[in-house]
Amino acid sequence: MWEIVAIRYGQATLPRSVLFHHYGAYDEPDAPQDMAYYVYVLRSDERTLLVDTGFRPETVARRPGRSGIVELPDALARLGIDARSIDEIIVTHFHWDHTGNLHRFPGAGLVVPEAEAAFWSTPVARHAPFWSHVESDDVELLLSAQREGRARTTGADETVAPGIRAITVGGHSPGQQVLVVDTARGPVVLTSDAVHLYEELELGRPFGIVVDLREMYAAYELVRGLEADGALVVPGHDPEVTRRFPSVGGDAGSFAFRIA
Structure with a gap:
């Protein structure tokens, strides 16, 4: 069994x-939308x-509308976690807001989706x-970590650690994966x-950054199926997460929330 803590390290209003793919199709006025950026800590007894x-x-300084709340090393320290105790990092996909502090954990192994690593090593990936x-x-x-054997890749659906299942769904990014x-x-x-x-899933509204729209819709169906089977679904950028789940309190109480 794992404990899960969400660290809200950044925010945006866009x-x-x-944010939504073909937003004009909904015949709704434009409006600002708040976003949150999360990293997750998974802890077991071992x-x-x-x-x-x-x-x-x-990186975020070059991207308007976004800002940081807490830097990851400081967040971990305020949670009482020694960064050196993290032996593995699961990378859900290669986008800039999910990979920015990997260099701070040179001793940690990496778990990356095989489809994601394959795509970003091709010439077509270099297009803007x-x-x-x-x-x-x-x-x-x-990619260097993969060549050197520090990173292991995951397939379509497999267990990456006892009690952690990784499912590659694509859509948003070529090898985007979700974790159960x-x-x-x-x-x-x-x-x-x-x-x-949450709105994406509830209304079937695809996000604006999409590689394969059909795969994105298929991912929604997969997540809905997991939810129907009793799983608790946590979106990756919704500020509502900080209202639906309790703060951990203490020195990290303003940015860390206990999912389970």
Whole structure:
């Protein structure tokens, strides 16, 4: 069984017309939409893992409308976690806001989706509609780690650690994956960017950054099926998560929330 803590390390306010794919099709006025950025800590009796590593301050400074709340090393320290105790990091996909602090954990093993690593190593990935969503240094670190044997890749659907299942769904990114984590409250689905906001899932509204629209809709159906089977679904960027789940309190109470 795993405990899950969500660290809200960043925030953004962006137009809905930017965030949702073909927003004009809904015949609704544009409006600002708040977003949250999360990293997850998974803890069992034996291990502490990270799911993604957030963005770097120098990276987010180049992207209007977004800002940091807490830097990851400081967040971990305020949670009483020694960064050196993290032996593995699960990377859900290669976008800039999920890979920015990997260099801070040189001793940790990496788990990456095979389809994601394969795509970002191809020439077509260098085209701006794709490459603008990643940081070159982070991609090179991930691909180098794979070549050196520090990173292991996951297939379509497999167990990456006891009680943690990784499912590759694509859609938002070529190898986007979701995690199903066994906890004391039952299975929890960390959707990462397969579902950014509760609204996406509830209304079937695809996000604006999409590689394959059909795969994105299929991911929604998969997540809905997991929810129907009793899993708790946690979207990857919804500020509502901080209202639906309790703060951990203490020195980390303003940014860390207990999912399970």
